[in-house]
Amino acid sequence: MIEECEVAVVGGGPAGAAVAALLAQRGRSVTVLEARPAYRWHACGVFSGPAIRPLLRSLGIGDAELRAVARVVPAMRLETPGGSVVRLTYGADRGGSSALGFDRRALDELLLERAAQRGACVSRGAVVERVDLDASTPSLTVRAADGTHLTVRPRVVVGADGIRSTVARAAGVARRPRIERIGVTFHVVEAPFERSDDGPDPEVDARMVVLGDAYVGLAPVPGRRVNVGIVLRGRNAAHLRAHGVAATAKDVLAGVTDGPGSAVRLADSGPLDRPAGAAPLGHRVTRRAGRGWVLIGDAAGFLDPFTGEGLHRALVSATLAARAIGRELDGVPRALEDYDRAMRGRFVAKDVVSLIVQAFVARPALLEYAARRLAARQDVRRTLELALADLAPATRALDPRFLAALLAP
Numbered sequence: 001m002i003e004e005c006e007v008a009v010v011g012g013g014p015a016g017a018a019v020a021a022l023l024a025q026r027g028r029s030v031t032v033l034e035a036r037p038a039y040r041w042h043a044c045g046v047f048s049g050p051a052i053r054p055l056l057r058s059l060g061i062g063d064a065e066l067r068a069v070a071r072v073v074p075a076m077r078l079e080t081p082g083g084s085v086v087r088l089t090y091g092a093d094r095g096g097s098s099a100l101g102f103d104r105r106a107l108d109e110l111l112l113e114r115a116a117q118r119g120a121c122v123s124r125g126a127v128v129e130r131v132d133l134d135a136s137t138p139s140l141t142v143r144a145a146d147g148t149h150l151t152v153r154p155r156v157v158v159g160a161d162g163i164r165s166t167v168a169r170a171a172g173v174a175r176r177p178r179i180e181r182i183g184v185t186f187h188v189v190e191a192p193f194e195r196s197d198d199g200p201d202p203e204v205d206a207r208m209v210v211l212g213d214a215y216v217g218l219a220p221v222p223g224r225r226v227n228v229g230i231v232l233r234g235r236n237a238a239h240l241r242a243h244g245v246a247a248t249a250k251d252v253l254a255g256v257t258d259g260p261g262s263a264v265r266l267a268d269s270g271p272l273d274r275p276a277g278a279a280p281l282g283h284r285v286t287r288r289a290g291r292g293w294v295l296i297g298d299a300a301g302f303l304d305p306f307t308g309e310g311l312h313r314a315l316v317s318a319t320l321a322a323r324a325i326g327r328e329l330d331g332v333p334r335a336l337e338d339y340d341r342a343m344r345g346r347f348v349a350k351d352v353v354s355l356i357v358q359a360f361v362a363r364p365a366l367l368e369y370a371a372r373r374l375a376a377r378q379d380v381r382r383t384l385e386l387a388l389a390d391l392a393p394a395t396r397a398l399d400p401r402f403l404a405a406l407l408a409p
Helices: 014-025 052-058 063-069 104-117 166-171 234-243 245-253 310-329 335-361 364-376 378-388 394-398 400-407
Strands: 002-010 030-034 070-073 076-079 085-088 099-102 121-124 127-132 139-143 149-159 182-189 206-211 214-221 225-232 276-278 282-285 293-295
Touching: 002 014, 002 310, 014 030, 014 104, 014 310, 030 104, 030 149, 052 310, 063 070, 063 104, 070 214, 085 364, 085 378, 099 104, 099 214, 104 121, 127 166, 149 166, 149 310, 166 293, 182 234, 182 245, 214 245, 225 234, 225 245, 234 245, 293 310, 293 335, 310 335, 335 364, 335 378, 335 394, 364 378, 364 400, 378 394, 378 400, 394 400
Parallel strands: 002 030, 002 149, 030 121, 076 206, 149 293
Antiparallel strands: 070 099, 076 085, 127 139, 139 149, 182 225, 182 276, 206 214, 214 225
């Protein structure tokens, strides 16, 4: 059986669902091929700064729907091994919107539903077994949920299939990350500040706790839960390979004490879902588009960003790709190449900033030095937090004047 469409999207996560919704709204014939028959927890980001809000609005996600899938997070607290605390509000303390902690099951299902409502064909349990990009027309070999096989021939293939992207491998552009980490993530019960659990979820700060050869992100999400994201390197990565996920996660979390003030806290209980992992925690590509194909979301390159902006980047890439694909289908020359250039221009400086942050995190003395200055120097802290949250050009954090203000005694 052969199925033809204008666009085939491999992967139904936020990036894939978003690009499908945007293209279908413009009258394009779109098929989404999602390998999972139903949602199951997997390694993914749940925290995002306020820059994600207008992107969700462009997909028709209103305030009521947003409240159903996300929880307001007033700030992210960076906590160092030496005891320094840097509170990053991303402008919320100055009248801006707050960051958000997402229920990924609810968000992912909502975005796929939005794509279907706008006219995209969403096929769950559809496993893409082969991608052929060498012919004049791309071709996908797909095993459907009922076990039958079909061939999908789109004019454009969109790889939205994560850090092990089948489309990126078929295009020959996948590379290993420059910095290799192992990630583990799961949910736990949130410890209440008061005895009563009645009423809406409280507004509490997220935390990023640095612990030697690991760091732990704690993000409050709907349902009085905390998403725990553990990133391992060095001895802790070796411990995981020797003792397994559960034992390693328990040992790492033993080093996380209750945070200061209104920071999120963990109840004394085990994981609510099976811990999911990613190794290596990262992915890079030599380019994001070619003849008849584009890569979006994590498939377009994922650099462990420390402060958690993967969701924002996924939706930005979907928006830029939808625009480029529409122009490609209209016959505009080099439209997909324009997408690749747009992505490079949009994120190259941010990636440099992320690499610098990672270099600080890997050196405890340097991290402590910088954290103390960020905590004491409000203007410097505001510049960094806005750059990290994509609310200001990342080049501001690379300006020599900023670096001098940060590092000067």
